Each structure stands twice: as structure tokens, then as C-alpha cells.
Amino acid sequence: MSALDGLPGDWQLVVGLEVHVELATVTKLFSASPNRFGDEPNTNIDPVTLGLPGALPVLNRQAVELGMRIGLALNCSVRRCTFHRKNYFYPDMPKAYQISQYDQPLNVDGFLALPDGTRIGIERAHLEEDTGKSTHFGGAGGRIHGSDYSLIDFNRAGVPLVEIVSRPDIRTAEQARQYVTELRGILLAIEASDAKMEEGSMRVDANVSVHKPGTPFGTRCEIKNVNSVRSIGRAIEYEARRQIDLLEAGDQVRQETRHWNETEGRTHTLRTKEDADDYRYFLEPDLVPLAPSPEWIAEVRDALPMLPAARRDRLAQATGAEPDSEAVMVVVDRAQDEYVLAVGAAGGDVARALVHVKEAWADSPSVPAADLAKLTTMEVGGKLTATQAKTVVAELIANGGGDPEAIAAAKGFEAMGADTLGPLVDQAILENAEAWGKFIAGEGKAMGALVGAVMKLSQGKADGKAVTAQLNVRRDEAASTHS
Amino acid sequence: MAGAIEIAARVRDGSVKSAEVIEQHLARIDAREPEIHAFNLVMADEARARAGAIDAMVAAGRDPGPLAGVPIALKDNMCTHGVPTTCSSKILEGWKPPYDATVVTRLAAAGAVIVGKTNLDEFAMGSSTENSAFGPTRNPHDTSRVPGGSSGGSAAAVAAGFASVGLGSDTGGSIRQPAALCGVVGVKPTYGYVSRYGLVAFASSLDQIGPLTTSVADAALLLDVIGGHDPMDSTSIPLAHPSLVDVIDQGVEGMRVGRITDLPEGADPDVLERTEQAFDALRAAGATIVDVQVPAFTFGLTAYYLIAPAEASSNLARYDGVRYGLRVVAPDTNAMYGLTRAAGFGDEVKRRIMLGTYALSAGYYDAYYGKALKVRRLIHDEFERAYQHADVLLTPASPSVAFPFGAKGDNPLAMYLCDVYTIPANLSGHPGMSVPFGTGTDDLPVGVQVLAGTLCEPHMFTAAAALERAAASEVRR
């Protein structure tokens, strides 16, 4: 767990996250230029994108649909909504206003469940347009402060965004990490965004404050430029400690926007809220209200794929693992769960399949499910040890599939059934009388030496589980003889 | 020959060449434009080339369209690809749009010939065309007087015969008031009737493009061409509009013509007298006169001068010296913004940006902008009720005939009162038009305003045509 769980004193962390995601549309939110990352500067431009005099926005239906998908996946109500202008000057904001949603957003009042079941409230998820990109030249190496000039590329201007605003329900840095990871998984599953933090198609701002339980929330600071899941935790931890230090020294936390510096591992003031922004929001007169019909909402809801949490539950149920166990989390995150279940459907053992898939493939498994099913069957039948099975899987991958039995035979992995194993177990007991004595006296630890001895005698061909089972049978026999 | 209907008919049947028509108009421009200054740019070469192409089409047996060879003057706030579009502002001086406005595309497809871009009050803010950064336009009827505004250039160009027809934009009366002062027909259609795509925005929820013409029939023809749904404008009404050319001769028998009994005072006696005669003329033509009330009419001015500047303050924020137009060189971007905008905008534009920014800013929104939106609803609803009893309403278009330059002095409010009768239709979104109806003081033209309900342009044009016929017969008497 995170270092923050040991906050000094009885300080309690309070975090809300604002996550901006670029939608995976073909074109921009209000115009027909491509929504594409990495093109030559200023090649995806049109009168609307550049805010040319006379240009007018027209809403992209697909952006609305993806926005609704996000809202529904986050258990929000989708509502009739409007667009507002948020007025501010910045060179990469072409019209000097951003078209966003203000008091009537598309999605409201949802929640996201963390893998352990904790619900983080979603206040709203609304549509808005992205800005262009400024690059700073001269001065101290690309920093905005002290630069000589800046160059502006408007390819990104007008790209559709959904801003997902959580309630301040997050209490640890680890929860913040889990929230972002889970959200990312959902966005990928519903194909609403490619959600690449490193490319900026998913951007996280954190509102951080501290307080003592039973007292009102403290003054919050907004942390910007948190560009990886790892830095989310670091930035929040740093900021919480900074605020606690201030408060314990008798100072106050100023409400401000702070910038996370990944290299220095600290936040610094970007701007204070004293010169509060006056965005002069008003209804965007160039657009009309958006009122998704119940039929449309139902259609989008029905078309949603199974979300990661439900997939983890399904896999956990099938394999007997915990829904938030590492194997289940990893396999679902890599979208390998369908394959694991397919192994089960082909008559294999899903629990063994889960382990093999998690360890053998980083992405989509490359072996027919039936082949892995056969392998897991051999394994649970005691015909292959775990180590041998792993070797066979490697061989299956190398050949793109095959008959596990043939591979095992070729490798000389003879079947070691109960009849072969029994004499070896007996021999090991005879040769390790002291350990055996302790084992039957109830010292579970002593079993390790006995299992090791059997393994040695079998030259590694014995299955650990089968050995354990036989040793337990022998102990129970011994106990009944004594009584 | 000046009428668009006649020109188009004769160019289409080959009995007159588009080139001849253009030369006639260019000759008039040569003769009087130095005195009038209707244009920011005369496009003589482009017009001649275009006329040649139209004649070639006719010679090849192809139909150039319903406006074949019709010379048109375009207000200089409509984007024309590769041709400077300035809004009569230094901040856009020399800017060549990389695209055409929808109306420009439609005019081209209909065979019209643009002869020039006309002067206006900077960014369409004004009622006299005195606010142009490039000097005022003079009224062809009396060059010591203003042509009205903000579409004063287009109104003067049509009145002076520089173009057969013109396009203006109307945010608070900017087509109808100059039409009245220049003695031409001016139409502000229902909001959403004509696409705003490519019209440089002043106040987006109020702006509409419309015709300035010498006859009601020409206005109908022009509106038939430029009107109709445009997917590039989200506020464009997705309905098919009936042809107005087909309805204007229907007559007003049985039509209910409303008189607003609580109309704000302030119109000059000559204007009021002509308006009364307009009621008489329609009654004589078979219409019934009914009384209606629009108590909130008088609050239109306040609502308008809070809403329009608020939207304008946002619409004009894009003139920041980054992507196009004027830039004043400065050590940092913020200084560049302030200096560029201070140097590029004229006094009236700055005043409205200030007023609008104030009305929207934190702490004042509810008291000003928010309240103005409610007054707007009140006015709209009262008009809707009035249109249950009346098919059209008649009012003066302007409180006075054309006034001398400088007459409104340095008092912005005095100028704002020029639009007191036209503003409510912009707030409510209903259509309105000004029809010349005789003359007033010093033989200067008087315009009567015909107002109608949402998408009731057919009624409005029918009544306007009846007034036009009555005015013509009076002149003959």
C-alpha cells in the first residue's frame, strides 16, 4: 500500500479527479477536419477550427454517442443539455472561447466502482472542445517562462473531449491510481477513446485537500500536468504532505492551481485563484440544445460491451480466484478473459488456464483454446507437473499450437500417475524419518522437506500437488493406525 | 433597366448581355461612387469576367440561374474567397477569407454577379455608416445626410443604381433602417431563414442576412435564392420555404393588419403621417385594421443593448492578432492582445465590447444579461399573442428620415434610438421589412415597416407588395 496510508497525525486526504479524454471520432467536435494525432502541424484545419470570422460549429453526432457511452458506462443519467461559451484569451484557443457544457451537462450523477467495490461518485461527464498546442522556443529549454516566442499548431483544436469530474470521494493515493486505471479500462472497453496518457488523449487533474475527520474539508489545490498513472500517486502524496506541513506550521493552504514537475518530484504554483478567472459563461448561440431521446439512450446502453468490473467478476466466478486478485486484474486488463473462458468451454481447467495465460502472453493468446484446454486437463490429472506444463506451453507458442500430449512425450515427460509416484513417496518417508515424524506430529512446515525429497527422487517429474495429496493420505493413514 | 427580375429574364433569354448590364452599372459607379462611397471594394474585373462567363453559358444554351447577370452589392461582412472582407474595420483590413459564405455560394449558383463589397458601420455596429474605419457612405438622395446603417453601403449602392440588388445583415435594424433612409426595400427574414455561415458575426442570436432591392418582387426573388436550410448553420431552420415570388400578387383582401396601440413614442410627424397613410392604403385594398398591444415593445432597446453587446464581446474576442488581421508588435502575447485590439477597433466597437463584457461578468450577469434574456422572452410572447389577432403589423421603420452627418453627436444613446422600431423583431426572431412609402421632410424617403409571425414571410411580402402598389399610384396622382 502507499506510503500515504501513514499520513502524519490523523490527517485525512480528500481527492477529486478531473479527467479529460479525447474521443475516438473520425472528425472534430464541431467541424469536418480529421481528429488525428501526429500529423504535420496545421494540416487538419478548417474555418471552424481556426475560428475564422463567419465560421459556425455543427455538432458531431458520433461524439455525442461516445459521450453518452462514457456516461452510461459510469452509471450516469444522460440528460437534455446545452452548450456554453467559456470566454478566455490564450493563443492556442482560436475563438478566445471554448465551447463547453456548463450548468446542463450531458451526463450527471454516476459512479465508478474500484476493484474492491468502493464507489467513487461521478458528478458529471460533459462534452467540450480541445485547444491547439503551443510549443515554446528559446529561454530555458522549452519552458513557457523565459521563452522567446511560441509556435501554435491548431490540429488538436476542436478535437472532442469528455471531461469526467469525480466527487471528492477518493481517500488515498492508491485509490486515485485505481480510479484512473479502472476508468482507462472502461474507456478502452467501450472504445470511446484510446486513452493514452503519454500522448495526451487522457489527461488527469487532481483536486487535493487534507482535513481532520469530523471537520470540514480543507482548502483544495488543483494539480495539473499529471501525465502517468505513476505520477498521479506521487503528485497527490507530495501535495498532501506539503499541505500538512503548512497547516502543522500554523500556515494556511492557498486555493491555487499547481503544476506537477515529474523530474523534480514536486508541485509549484501555476496561478492563484485570487485573480479568479471570470469566464463569462453564456449559452452558445450558434448551437441548439442537445436532447437525446430515450430510444437513443436505450440503444447506446444496450450496445455497451461488458465492462471490466463485470468481466472480472465473471472470470473470478469461473476460476475461483478473487475479482481483485492480480491474475484476474491483469488478464481482464489485457482482454484475455474471453480466451480463458474459451479454454474452459473446450473442457479445460480455467484456473490453470488463468495462470498460464497471465504468464505466457502480454496480449492476445496465440494458441488454439482447445490445445491449452488439453494441456490443463493433463496437468490437473497429474500427467504433467506445473514446470513441465510451462515448458509445453512455450512449445505450443513456438509452434502456434499443437498436441500437448505429443509435445510432452517428445520432451520425455512420462506420465507419473499414482502407481509410479507411490513408491517414491514411500522411499522419501523412509529416507527422511525425522521430517516424517514431525509431519505426523502436526508440524505442517515439515512437509516441505518431504515434498523436496520426492521431487529429487522423481528428477522433477512429480507434480507438487499430487505429492502433497499423497503425503496427506499417508499422514491420515498413520494417524488412524495409531489410534 | 435596374430590376433584377427583368435583368435575369432578359439575360436568360439572350435578349440582353450580362456584360452590357454590368457595364451600365460600372458606369454609374464611375460617375457617382467617389461622392457616395458605397463600396469598400469595387470588383470591376471580377464582375466583367463573371458576366462574360454567364454570357458564354447562355450562348451555349445553358441556364445561368434565376439571378442570371444580376449585379449585386455585398455587405463587406460576408466572406468571399480570396476577396478582402473587412467589416469596415482596421483589425480585418486586407484579410482575404479562404472560403465563401453560404449566401455567396448560392448567389454564384444562381448566376448573380458581385460588383463589390459595401461599406458598413464597423462590424455592423451603428445606424449611420459613420462608424466605418474607411469613412462614411453618403445618402444618394442627399449627400449631406447619412444612408442609415449598418448596411448603409448596400442600401446606398442599390438606391444609386450601382447594383440591381444588395445584401445586408440585420441585427437590430441594420437592413430595414438604411432601406427606409435610402428609399429601397429591405428585408430581415425570420431568424434561421437565411444561413449565417460566412457572415462575420456581430450578435449570433440576432443576426440575419437579407435583401435590399428597388422592389418587393426583387426582394422576393433574392430571398428565394439565398433562403433555405443550410447544414453548415445549426440555427438554420430545416424546412422548405414556399417561393415568395409566387405569393406577392395575392392581394390583402381579408388580411388582418395590426396597429400596435402602445408603440413607443419618438417618431417624427412626417413619418407618423406616412405610417397612417399606409394603414389607410391597406384598408382601401381590402384589409381589416385591428388594434394589438405589445407592452414590452418599449423595453426592446434595453434588452437589445445588453444582449447584442454581450454576444459581440465574445464574437469579437477572436480578433487577437494571432491567426489573421492586424497585429501590433509587443513584447509578450498579452500586451499584443491589448494593443492590437485597442488599435484595430473603433470607438463604438470598443464601447460595445466593454458593455457586453461588463453585462456578462461575474456579479453582473443576473442583473443585466440574465434579465435581458427574460425581457426578450416577454417581447417574443407578446408578439406571438399579437399575431393571433393580426397577420401583419405596421410601424415606422425609422423614427425619422435620413439625418445629417454628425447629427447624433457624441451621444451613443441618441444613435441607439434609431433602431427602436426595428429591434423587437430581432429579439423575437420574427420577420420584418421596410417598404418605401412616399417621402417626408425635405422630400426624403420614408419607410414603413411590415412585421409578421415566424415564417410568415408570405403574409409580409403580400402586404408589402400592396403598399408598394399604393405608393406607386399615389406618385402617379
Next chain:
Amino acid sequence: MSERISAAVVEKVARLARLALTPEEIERTTAQLAGMLEHFADIDALQLDEVEPMAQPYPLENVFRADLISPGLDRDEVLAAAPAAEDGRFRVPPIIGLDI
């Protein structure tokens, strides 16, 4: 709402609007805005509590475009019209002091 507007407020509004007004302009604008606001106080007498604000004249909803690319603008044409351009991008002086 008819209280006079102060020069300090007008200065703040000018900053928000990015208009570098001279002291004389601030003074004149303050007087003019005060005159207008006084005139605009006529609507204070109206009973508007039950009235819905009206932002747009014609009641449309759900106006969309399909998610299809259409040809955009030519970069060279656009940059040729820019006050300053470099490397296919728009050039601006250092971006500082923008947070007011």
C-alpha cells in the same frame, strides 16, 4: 442596478476584454456606460420572476453532422494571411501574464 459604474470596474472589464484603453478612454467609457446603465434600468420595474430566459429565437434541438471528413483549408493560404508564421505554425511573442 442603476448604481454608477466605477472607473476601477471599467479598468477590470477592459483587462478582461483585452483592450488597452488610455486613461482618457477609461474615463469617457465610465461616463458613457454609466449613462447607458441608467437608461437600461427601465427593465428593473418589470416583474420577471416567472419568465423563462430566451437565448434563441427559433426552438431547434438535436442538430448534428455525420462524423465524416471533408476537405479543409490549405495551410499555406492560411499561414500567408497570418501576422507571423514559422515552420508551418503561427508564431506569437512569449506567452506570459495571461491569467487575470
